[in-house]
Amino acid sequence: MPPDSLTLQPEREPLGTLLRYWRGQRGRSQLDLSLDAGVSQRHISFIESGRSAPSRDLLLVLARALDIPLREQNELLLAAGYAPVFLESSWDAPEMASVLRAVDRMLQQHKPHPALLMDRYWNVLRTNDAAPRFFGSLTDLSHYPKPRNLLRLMFDPEALRPYVENWEQAAAALLDRVQREVVGHVVDQKTVALLESLHAYPGVRELKTLRSHLPVVPLTFRKGGERWSYFSLITIVGAPNIVPAQELKVECMFPL
Template sequence: MNSSTQMMQQSEQELGDLLRYWRRQRGKSQLDLSLDTGVSQRHISFVESGRSVPSRELLLSLAKTLDVPLREQNVLLLASGYAPVYLESTWDAPEMAVVTRVIDLMLRQHEPHPAIVMDRYWNVLKTNEASARFFGSFVNLSERPKPRNLLDLMFDPDGIRPFIENWDEVALGLLQRVYREAVGHVTDARTIELLGHLRKYPGVEELSVPRKSEAPVLPITFVRGSERISYFSMISTVGLPQDITAQELRIESMFPVE
């Protein structure tokens, strides 16, 4: 067996492992996926075992049915020997202009309350002026290298954590949000690494589930001297994204609790 044949078989096996991974993440059997897509269970079995290489169209159909994120769809395509379909544009790329214009409008319209644009790993990409003023009133943001990570800022004892009145509840809620808001509802290696970093902060491993509140949301109460300010958040995402960057953007708008 020559080296090119070995590489092809290895690639097919990696594809099978990846497809099986996503199918199981979605709690579907091969029969379920067959019924959802109209592809025979036998064919799906052959793809997962490396005995058959799917066409690009079939692979994308399976991926969409399994709600595989765009970034991971590219990985599936590469494992099959196909070129990636979805771009990962930079924030200032021309093709992102329509998205960034709308985001800028949202940030401006949300003044005088904070609004933040983040990537899938909670790195802050952009904020409105109110956000910079608000968070900057607690810590010196210029001392923190960019991109600043919002979770790191909230968990770090040298960050905003000392100013959060209900920090234990908030911290636990934020950890739950990481899992809930993960793209594709799956925690990838970088997300797991981020969670591991947060758990190294004092008191995080000892967090316990609080008693259930009757309130519809968990507010974050910031305390500065005698002043108390409570906010809750609304999260916005791009509908029907066709670009990896666009899919992974999240806009967090903070609203005061009256």
Template sequence: MTTASDVSRPFHPASAGMLLRQWREIRGKPQLELALDTGISQKHVSFVETGRATPSRQMIIDLADALQIPLRERNAIFLAAGYAPVYRDDPLDAASMQGIHRAVRRMLRQHEPFPAIAMDRYWNVIETNVSAPAFFNRFIDLSRYPRPRNLLHLMFDPEGMRPFLMRWEETARSLLSRVRREAIGHVSDERTQALIAELMAYPDVPQDPHSGPVPDALPMIPLRFRTERHTLNLFSMISTVGTPQTVTAEEIRIETMFPADDQTESVYPDFMSGNDLAGQDRP
């Protein structure tokens, strides 16, 4: 059986039925089980998948709900079936997104003095609190990196944050695992696959995600940063929008970073109060 966690395949232009069948196979759900979940006859499901019947808009919604299809991919299915997209894809600063945008800014602001970053599904930075650029500028000059900045490229770049990351191979494996695990719908689309390929192309990136030393007996894998004066162990929590109704709302990720131990929490104010920042630009 194919599971969502180990699937990575592109979605080529296809009929609505073909796309729905791809998602059913990705989820490892037999036609009969899908029929029982949706109240749609197995025969009708089969006819839709083979192109003998065109699904109604409501049928696409019902099948997509049962298959947990991401909203962006649902829009592709609507278009393939000849319907207009249902789910809006407005930018975060659009008038329709004001409520969520205010909430994102509030979360970022309230996480001071620790870094907090809002990103899209491909780890491109959308917005940060004040502490996030101040933190990264303690290591590198962010002004050298054009917007939109990608957090993963900042980490993997040998001229970026990588020289300051301890236990590089363990960290790289952990980050690559996160990319796959946190992919929208738990499936790596073409852009996610391209991002992974770009990261793997950097020098000294472990090619086997399952090799390497066993991690410490911790409930998380911290990011360990080292400077001449400080060693910082941080971990992150990811927040998402509950019951999203737009593509942007579903895809936004807010990463908040926390000290992983008492030592890091005690030295963090001294680390952030230094005057030798490499730059003053925001992500």
């Protein structure tokens, strides 16, 4: 389950409840939000209590002040009776073409080392040739339908887990990454389901973070007499304006 430092995002709720929830997540009082957004505290209080119906533009101002992710900004608008303003098209929609061209260039330029494009739930959407070649040399990827989930491959005792030399350390670090990298720093229902599926694997609930003298936690694979140790750099899209652009990340694995 999510740690205490992250709160589960609520299901569809009234506008006032959602706004109060996000304000609480960011540790902002009504006065803080009023100063950040240039709106009176009284007006914010009326919105949260349901006594006032804000305009769409005002809601977007409040959402930006609270750094609410784009997908959740759409939820806020829907709760107020407005149509969403941020496209929630698929990651490979035409409007994403320029971003994906840049991603493909990054993936290919990173050869001969593995590089992957993933969504917010760690589903692998694209890779360079090196990624399936490397991971496929460790386990039979054909047993796992696309889109393959990198975390499940790492935690499944039938997949990559037996080949990870420092699995307990790496797995604990990956769970920490899920919580740190979650969009908006709030665990939604699908992330909860993903974490629960990972905790269902043997030995996961007992994991403890192990300290390392290195600046990063390495991911070390071993098969036969060969050994590979990697660390990752993560790239995200700057100034995203549509939902899938905010939720994609490129992971490039570098030899350590």
